[in-house]
Amino acid sequence: MQTIVVVGGGYAGFYAAWHLERKLRRNEARVVVVDPRPYMTYQPFLPEVVAGSVEARHAAVSLRRHLRKSRVVSGSVVAIDHEHRTVTIRPADGAEFDLPYDIIVVTAGAVTRQLGIPGVAEQAIGMKHVEEAVAIRDRLLTAFDRASTLSPGPLRRKLLTVTFVGGGFSGVEGFGELLSLATALLRRYPELHRDELRFHLVEARDRILPEVTDKPGRWVVRQLERRGAEVHLNATLVSATGGHVVLSTGAEFDSDLIVWTVGNAANPMVRRHTDLPIDERGMLRVRADLRVGTEEAPVPDAWGGDDAAVPDLAAGRPGAATVPNAQHAVRQGKLLARNIVATLRGRAAKQYKHDSLGTVATLGLGSGIFQWHGLVIKGLPAWLMHRGYHVLAVPSWERKIRVLAVWLTAAAFGRDIVSLASVQEPRRAFVTSDR
Known part of the structure; x- marks a missing residue:
């Protein structure tokens, strides 16, 4: 079986893995999700967690509870070597180790931007x-x-x-x-x-x-x-x-x-520790069908979404990219699963286009x-x-x-x-x- 590694268990990563589990046939591929947290945070509920209107645990969706067919690895991906098809994982305890893969899905998400202000x-x-x-x-x-x-x-x-x-x-x-x-x-x-x-x-x-x-x-x-x-x-x-x-x-x-x-700022791992192509902002270059790369130079077996430079076809402007919000991340995660399964079975991938709700x-x-x-x-x-x-x-x-x-x-x-x-x-x- 081929191994599909999903980097990040946030919106796009969680939904990509969740839908891959439903769409993959038995023994067609195995899914591995790598994230330092054992849950996906439903961020729109965080303001209500702040106010006590939603319990904290209810804004956290357990990866192991819902991704029952996937392997969940608790750790951070600190480097991606796509040339050799390996990711380097740093667990909470123990030494770093390499995990080989056939297909990679980079949905590492953004990090909080700090500006070096005193205090x-x-x-x-x-x-x-x-x-x-x-x-x-x-x-x-x-x-x-x-x-x-x-x-x-x-x-x-x-x-x-x-x-x-x-x-x-x-x-x-x-x-x-x-x-x-x-x-x-x-x-x-x-x-x-x-x-x-x-x-x-x-x-x-x-x-x-x-x-x-x-x-x-x-x-x-x-x-x-x-x-x-x-x-x-x-x-x-x-x-x-x-x-x-x-x-x-x-x-x-x-x-x-x-x-x-x-x-938010671009994820430093994507910006500094990968051989995948990134743009001037440090974001992963992604085509409209969510393959990594450009129309002229797609990267085989590499996909991305969520805080990646995904072309916004709905905007109608050349060079426009989707904003990194929950609406796009969820829908990109679902399309990632559909497109990966389609390519495994020799079918064409579809482009991402979503008009705001x-x-x-x-x-x-x-x-x-x-x-x-x-x-x-x-x-x-x-x-x-x-x-x-x-x-x-x-x-x-x-x-x-x-x-x-x-x-x-x-x-x-x-x-x-x-x-x-x-x-x-x-x-x-x-x-x-x-x-």
């Missing part, structure tokens, strides 16, 4: 993985507990100040959901006052949410400001050393929680925005559309039912407001128990 690496939390979403939520809940025991002053003010850097899709959704949670928490903390809560959203451009047009984007800004947020446009973060935030506009304030959602974002409990071309829906209807779309989109009926159950429970009894920040240091209570 960011030490103070900020990203929002790309489940662990980060949980840490953001626990940090806010713990800050409320700590602030409630303090007299008004600089430390209490710092604990109740939250800063999101980046006004893109994930930043605005996370910001809106956390603002919704914090506002609701005030009812449980009579010691704290609404005017002590400070939420700052920092964006380098003159608008937020580039996925929607200008007018809906301005509506989102007004909606957040009506809820007490401060939106800093045309502003960049200069420093965050010790939690002291300095912006390019001259604004300065202390913030206990800083969330970094500035954007629109943009929908949550801005907190009961508030959202949806846009499809000129159609814009705001408020509660858009929020319901967001929930409806994503409960249908999350893979497997098991996950859909679990998420629905949590939403129904929260509707009846409210969100859980218990912080489990102590799980990040599980031995502390044991070590200090008899002191």
Whole structure:
């Protein structure tokens, strides 16, 4: 049998392997998925994990549970040598080893882009993985507990100040959901006052949410400001050393929680440690049928998607590439499986073309925005559309039912407001128990 190695178990990798399992005949090929995490993160649920509207485990789709016919290797691919058909894997324990393959599918995804700003690496939390979403939520809940025991002053003010850097899709959704949670928490903390809560959203451009047009984007800004947020446009973060935030506009304030959602960068493994062709941005060169290479020079037995330079045929512009979002990654993963099976059986591969289904974002409990071309829906209807779309989109009926159950429970009894920040240091209570 031929061996198909899938590099990365994110959206595109998971769906490629999942659909390969369904389409491959017995003994036609074996599938190996390599990823350091044992799950695929359903990232659209991360803002709701931050707010406690979705349980953390329900935003993580187990690779071993759902990829029952594939071999799952826990480790990171640190190099691809396509000339010799091997990938080098670094496991959590033990020495690196080489894994041979016949066909490779590169869906390594992007990494969080850092800009070398002082204090960011030490103070900020990203929002790309489940662990980060949980840490953001626990940090806010713990800050409320700590602030409630303090007299008004600089430390209490710092604990109740939250800063999101980046006004893109994930930043605005996370910001809106956390603002919704914090506002609701005030009812449980009579010691704290609404005017002590400070939420700052920092964006380098003159608008937020580039996925929607200008007018809906301005509506989102007004909606957040009506809820007490401060939106800093045309502003960049200069420093965050010790939690002291300095912006390019001259604004300065202390913030206990800083969330970094500035954007993505090309995966460094793809950029530096592969003999596959990459473009000037460090992204994998991919044809419209998701084969690696160009129309003139395709690379045999190599496929790619998700954060690759996939031509956007729906855009109608020469040189346009698909944006690295969930809509494209899921559909590219499914097409990867279909095209690989087709070529194994001597059939032609199909080109990837997908028109956007629109943009929908949550801005907190009961508030959202949806846009499809000129159609814009705001408020509660858009929020319901967001929930409806994503409960249908999350893979497997098991996950859909679990998420629905949590939403129904929260509707009846409210969100859980218990912080489990102590799980990040599980031995502390044991070590200090008899002191």
